[in-house]
Amino acid sequence: MSTTAPGAAVTTRGRTVLVAENLGRSYHGNAVVSAVDLTIPAGQTVAVLGPSGAGKSTMLRCLAGLEPLETGSVGFQGELLSKAGSTPRSVGGRIGMVFQQFNLFPHLTATENVALAPVRVRGVPRQRAREEAHTLLERVGLAERRDHYPYELSGGQQQRVAIARALAMSPELMLFDEPTSALDPEFTREVLAVMRDLADSGMTIVVVTHEMGFARQSADRVVFMADGRIVEDGPAETLFTTPRRERTRVFFEQILGDSDPRRVGP
Ligand SMILES: Nc1ncnc2c1ncn2[C@@H]1O[C@H](COP(=O)(O)OP(=O)(O)OP(=O)(O)O)[C@@H](O)[C@H]1O
Ligand SMILES: [Mg+2]
Numbered sequence: 495m496s497t498t499a500p501g502a503a504v505t506t507r508g509r510t511v512l513v514a515e516n517l518g519r520s521y522h523g524n525a526v527v528s529a530v531d532l533t534i535p536a537g538q539t540v541a542v543l544g545p546s547g548a549g550k551s552t553m554l555r556c557l558a559g560l561e562p563l564e565t566g567s568v569g570f571q572g573e574l575l576s577k578a579g580s581t582p583r584s585v586g587g588r589i590g591m592v593f594q595q596f597n598l599f600p601h602l603t604a605t606e607n608v609a610l611a612p613v614r615v616r617g618v619p620r621q622r623a624r625e626e627a628h629t630l631l632e633r634v635g636l637a638e639r640r641d642h643y644p645y646e647l648s649g650g651q652q653q654r655v656a657i658a659r660a661l662a663m664s665p666e667l668m669l670f671d672e673p674t675s676a677l678d679p680e681f682t683r684e685v686l687a688v689m690r691d692l693a694d695s696g697m698t699i700v701v702v703t704h705e706m707g708f709a710r711q712s713a714d715r716v717v718f719m720a721d722g723r724i725v726e727d728g729p730a731e732t733l734f735t736t737p738r739r740e741r742t743r744v745f746f747e748q749i750l751g752d753s754d755p756r757r758v759g760p
Contacts, residue, residue, distance in 0.1 A: 509535055509536060510533055510534070510535055510536070511534050511535065511536050511570070511571060511666060511667050511698045512532070512533070512534040512557060512568065512569065512570050512571075512667060512698075512700075513532075513533050513534075513568070513569040514530055514531060514532040514533075514556070514557055514566065514567075514568050514569075515531055515566050515567050515568075515569075516529055516530070516531060516565050516566035516567075517529070517530035517531075517532075517553065517556050517563060517565065517566040517568070518530075518563065518564045518565030518566055518578070519549075519552055519553075519556055519561055519562075519563060519564055520564060525722050526549045526552045526722050527549045527552050527553045527556060527722045528721075528722045528723050529565075529723060530553055530556075530566070530722075530723065530724055531724070532557070532717065532724065532727075534667070534698060534700060535698075536696075536698050537696045537697075537698055538698060538699075538714050538715060539693040539697075539698075539699040539701070539712060539713045539714050539715070540699065540700045540701070540713060540714070540715045540716070540717055541701055541702075541703055541708070541709035541712075541713035541715070541716050541717070541730065542554070542700060542701065542702045542703070542716075542717045542719060543702075543703070543704075543706075543709060543716055543717070543718050543719070543745070544718055544719035544720050544725075544745070545720060545745065548719040548720050548721065548722065549719060549721075549722040549723075550671075550702040550719055551671050551672075551702060552722075553719065554669050554671050554700065554702055556568065556576070557589075557669060557700065558589050558591055558669055559575045559576045559582030559583060559584065559585060559589070560582070560591075561582075562576075562580075562581065562582065563576055563577060563578045563579075563582075564578055565578050566578055568582075570585060570588070570589065570666075570667070571588070571666060586615060586663065587611055587615065587616075587660070587662075587663020587664070587665055588663070588664075588665055588666050588667070589665060589666070589667045589668075589669060590660030590661065590663060590665030590667070590668045590669065591660065591668075591669050591670075591671070592653070592656050592657055592660055592668070592669070592670045592671070592673050593656075593671050593672075593673070594671060594672045594673065594675050594676050595676065596644070596649075596652040596653050596655070596656040597656070598644040598652055598655055598656060598659070599644075600643065600644050600645065601643075602643070602644075603640065603641050603642060603643055604627075604631055604636060604639055604640050604641070604642055604643075604644075604647070604655045604658075605624055605627045605628060605631065605640045605641060606627075607644070607655055607659055608626075608627035608630055608631060608655065608658045608659045608662050609623035609624050609626070609627040609662065610659075611659070611662060611663055612626065612627075612662050612663065615663070616663070623662075626662060627640070627658070627662060628640055630658040630661050630662055631655070631658050633658070633661075633688075633691075634654040634655070634657055634658045634688045635654065635684065635687075635688065636651060636654055636655065636658070639651055648681055649676060649677045649678070649681050650677050650678075650680070650681025650682070650684045650685050651681075653673055653674070653677065653681075653685050654684065654685060654688055656673075657673075657685075657688055657689075657692075661692075665697075666698065667698045667699075667700070668692065668697055668698070668699045668700075669699075669700050669701075670689065670699065670700070670701040670702065670703070671701075671702045672702055672703060672704065673685055673689070673701070673703070674686060674703070674705060675703075675704060682705070686705060686708050686712075689701065689708070689712070690708070690712045693712050693713075701713070704749075706734075706746075706749060706750060709730060709734075710730055710731065710734050711730075713730045714729070714730065715727070715728065715729060715730060716728065716729075716730045716733040716734070718733060718737075718739075718741075718742045718745065720741055720745070725739050725741050725742055726738060726739045726741075726742045733746075734746060
């Protein structure tokens with residue numbers, strides 16, 4: 495393995511945010527992620543698609559430095575984040591993560607949930623963190639709900655608070671793992687709208703999703719995974735219309751034939 499951080503050269507040109515090389519991870523001897531190579535340029539929105547059990551969540555966690563690697567390495571902003579055989583380095587909120595479950599603190603208001611990490615982790619003065627939280631909550635369409643507790647918010651609203659909370663740490667990369675799959679369709683739409691705004695604002699995003707409309711319309715690129723590997727990686731429109739691999743074609747045929755409207759709508 496190279497001693498320099500993967501991606502160092504390209505990152506100095508300001509072009510590459512994350513480089514994963516030969517990622518491998520197994521559980522109980524079963525390979526879950528194998529030989530994954532992935533380069534994420536700044537400003538790109540990448541949708542990761544694939545059947546259940548394909549290893550999408552595990553790969554995302556590897557990218558975030560939340561999983562020890564068995565093979566390979568992850569470079570983030572020109573620095574080595576993670577490599578096989580050692581504990582991943584922590585980059586704190588520089589990589590923002592949003593999961594299917596919102597995991598908000600139930601005893602804190604929306605504002606307090608968003609302001610917490612900047613105050614605790616970054617030492618931002620409380621008043622300034624609150625003002626920034628208000629701005630972020632406004633950005634995700636929750637200005638009126640900023641003093642509400644999680645139990646007073648819908649799932650979609652809670653997920654938007656979770657997005658604002660990640661944004662409060664000024665992330666250089668946002669990773670989403672099925673952020674809408676626990677939501678009803680009407681709430682799914684509002685969360686996807688926030689994600690689309692984020693993508694349009696130039697944020698670098700990797701999102702695991704079953705929302706085919708979102709992937710097709712809002713992602714620049716689609717990575718299709720099956721059996722722990724990247725089967726196909728290319729422009730979203732190309733994968734949807736003219737996939738090169740039979741495995742990809744079969745997946746889209748099955749998914750787009752699904753009667754669940756969330757899978758085909760934007
Ligand atoms: N902590 C764990 N311990 C053991 N096996 C695990 C663990 N996490 C994941 N796995 C297994 O690894 C495989 C890939 O899981 P992963 O959650 O990455 O898939 P996925 O593509 O995200 O699936 P889904 O679409 O259902 O979320 C699955 O077979 C799963 O059972
Ligand atoms: Mg998953």
